[in-house]
Amino acid sequence: MTENMIEIKGLVKSFKDKEVLKGVDFEIKQSEIFALLGENGAGKTTTIKILATLSKMTAGTAIVNGFDVIKNPNDVRKSISLTGQFTAIDEILTGRENLIMMAKLRHLPQPKGIAQEMLEKFDLTEAADRKASTYSGGMKRRLDLAMSFIGEPAVIFLDEPSTGLDPKVRLEVWELVRDLNKNGATIFLTTQYLEEAEALADRIAMLHKGNLIANAPLAELKAMLPEAEVEYVKKEPTLEEIYLHLTGEKGETNND
Numbered sequence: 001m002t003e004n005m006i007e008i009k010g011l012v013k014s015f016k017d018k019e020v021l022k023g024v025d026f027e028i029k030q031s032e033i034f035a036l037l038g039e040n041g042a043g044k045t046t047t048i049k050i051l052a053t054l055s056k057m058t059a060g061t062a063i064v065n066g067f068d069v070i071k072n073p074n075d076v077r078k079s080i081s082l083t084g085q086f087t088a089i090d091e092i093l094t095g096r097e098n099l100i101m102m103a104k105l106r107h108l109p110q111p112k113g114i115a116q117e118m119l120e121k122f123d124l125t126e127a128a129d130r131k132a133s134t135y136s137g138g139m140k141r142r143l144d145l146a147m148s149f150i151g152e153p154a155v156i157f158l159d160e161p162s163t164g165l166d167p168k169v170r171l172e173v174w175e176l177v178r179d180l181n182k183n184g185a186t187i188f189l190t191t192q193y194l195e196e197a198e199a200l201a202d203r204i205a206m207l208h209k210g211n212l213i214a215n216a217p218l219a220e221l222k223a224m225l226p227e228a229e230v231e232y233v234k235k236e237p238t239l240e241e242i243y244l245h246l247t248g249e250k251g252e253t254n255n256d
């Protein structure tokens with residue numbers, strides 16, 4: 001039996017007379033990677049904000065880790081971390097200091113030891129004692145993910161985790177997300193990159209004009225469309241494959 005880590009029922013959110021979410025229902029099981037897709041302005045961030053207790057719904061209910069987001073917001077906050085569009089990094093502090101600060105905020109013993117462990121795990125030891133303002137976009141994202149992982153929250157919200165990253169760093173971020181999930185975290189991901197959802201998610205939902213128009217594993221979504229007729233066309237490499245080939249980085253594609 002798998003327990004639901006997130007349950008949303010009849011979720012409505014309006015900003016004045018604009019109804020952004022029109023009665024959304026879904027459940028996410030423990031240790032699942034769930035991807036919410038939707039065009040710009042579809043309401044993905046709004047959904048995450050409600051689940052993370054940063055915004056109140058107009059109607060409906062939302063339960064995270066068994067806690068109601070309205071009735072038990074503190075318990076919800078202790079169960080989650082949030083990264084992506086809302087980066088938690090303090091740019092004036094070094095990477096190490098950011099990690100120590102997060103461990104202290106989560107009231108963990110030995111924050112310095114935890115910071116060192118995270119710096120190693122997320123490949124940030126060389127830059128550990130430099131201000132985060134000097135980090136590249138990829139390093140900031142790695143630091144942000146490292147901060148999410150501190151205290152091993154039950155649910156990790158990743159709002160567009162690889163937007164603006166180059167293909168190599170995107171693949172690194174995917175590996176780190178898989179690692180977080182292997183450690184038992186339930187992952188709620190929003191993305192505009194369909195291949196990101198395909199690469200990571202156990203279940204994919206699509207938000208369109210305020211309603212969920214799909215919610216299923218990738219294989220079931222693919223089965224919704226008739227199989228394409230076979231066409232004999234040369235498969236051209238994607239730009240991502242060319243980039244990875246030229247930079248000597250190994251990608252997802254297998255040329256064996």
Ligand SMILES: Nc1ncnc2c1ncn2[C@@H]1O[C@H](COP(=O)(O)OP(=O)(O)OP(=O)(O)O)[C@@H](O)[C@H]1O
Nearest residue numbers: 015018020038039040041042043044045046047192
């Ligand atoms: N505080 C607010 N006041 C008024 N309207 C808002 C507010 N926050 C969000 N909206 C509107 O709600 C809609 C959904 O926004 P949201 O940020 O959830 O979209 P999104 O799916 O995350 O899009 P994106 O991919 O662009 O981040 C948008 O039309 C946005 O303008």
